[in-house]
Amino acid sequence: MTIALFSDIHANLPALKSFFKDLDARKPDAVYCLGDLVGYNIWPNEVINEIRKRGIPTIAGNYDFGIGRTSNDCGCAYKTDDEKANGAVSISYTNQIVKDEERAYLRTLPAHIKVEFQLNNDKLNLLLVHGSPRKINEYLFEDRDEKSLMRIMHDADADLMCFGHTHKPYHRILNDNSGGTDHYRHAINIGSVGKPKDGDPRGGYVLLHLTDHSSITQKDSIRVEFIRFAYDVEKAAKAVEESPLPNAYATALRIAK
Numbered sequence: 192m193t194i195a196l197f198s199d200i201h202a203n204l205p206a207l208k209s210f211f212k213d214l215d216a217r218k219p220d221a222v223y224c225l226g227d228l229v230g231y232n233i234w235p236n237e238v239i240n241e242i243r244k245r246g247i248p249t250i251a252g253n254y255d256f257g258i259g260r261t262s263n264d265c266g267c268a269y270k271t272d273d274e275k276a277n278g279a280v281s282i283s284y285t286n287q288i289v290k291d292e293e294r295a296y297l298r299t300l301p302a303h304i305k306v307e308f309q310l311n312n313d314k315l316n317l318l319l320v321h322g323s324p325r326k327i328n329e330y331l332f333e334d335r336d337e338k339s340l341m342r343i344m345h346d347a348d349a350d351l352m353c354f355g356h357t358h359k360p361y362h363r364i365l366n367d368n369s370g371g372t373d374h375y376r377h378a379i380n381i382g383s384v385g386k387p388k389d390g391d392p393r394g395g396y397v398l399l400h401l402t403d404h405s406s407i408t409q410k411d412s413i414r415v416e417f418i419r420f421a422y423d424v425e426k427a428a429k430a431v432e433e434s435p436l437p438n439a440y441a442t443a444l445r446i447a448k
Contacts, residue, residue: 193217196381197396198225198321198355199252202285203385203444204234206394207241209422210384217418219398223304225355226252226321229297230265230285231386231440233430238385239293251300252321252356253328258285259297266328277437284435302327305349313406317399318349322356331380333361341365344376350407353379353397358388360395362415375410382417385427392447393419 195214200207214222224247229235235258242249251259253266265282269275289297303324308315323329324347331340331354344352345367360382367374382395389395400414428441 192220192401194317194399194401195219195222195396196225196319196353196379196399197222197384198381199227199358199383200224200238200385201227201230201254201383202232202235202238203427204232204237204241205424205426206385206422207238209420210394210396211241211245213418213420214396217398222247223319223353224249225319225353225381226250226300227254227355228252229258229289230254231281231431231436232427233288233434233436235285235289236293239296243296248304249300250304250319250321251297251302251327254282254285255297255300256327257282258289259294259300261286261294268328268330273439277439280435280437281440308401308405310401310403310405313408315350315401315405315407316348317351317353318344318347320352320354323354324349324352328356330357331378332357333359333363333380337365340378341367341376344378349376350374351377351379351399351413353381353399355381355383358383358386360389360397360417362417364410366410372408373410374407376407377413377415379415386444387447388443390447391419392424392445393421395419 257265304319306317381397398416431441
């Protein structure tokens, strides 16, 4: 089976529409959204309703959590005073334009989704989170210490852990052989549909390929496919520039930083 996983749309409707066009051509068996539907662009309501229309199981991102509660804190980690000031404009603007029904929807989103597969003699647990199982806004970057990442997955009983939040895709395979036998765990950052930060302005998502041979004891029995798709970046960037949002967010879309 093929499972599509996407995240971090951040109110970028042109990117979401192009994502759906690409997705529909691939016809996955299941689709999940890992949150952060809103923030940083002008279409939060439209993005929410496109995902609701399709009935896609969705978890809350840190930005969704804040906007759902009309908070002025998105749980974002800004590094400079300028970033913090820009972030304050973004969450204020998003709170102003999100409608009541859409805000209520954000409040209903669960923190995690766990799916247990029994494809063969192995149980295979797929855990979907936004930041990490421990905290919605924890950043799990690719250079995370292996012991730390292993402990997070072990404590969450996750054989496959998929997450977003950093907007930088990667796949790491860890061998949890503390019990004396090989037990491979997969940590998968699925990237960002609407606000990539890896230097590639195209939107990104993941296709997870499982078969009846997929096993926790076989390192390469689970295939992770990183998909990139083009969208109208200029339309999204110009929408930012024509809004009260900081122009820095338009630049970030163009250079994916």
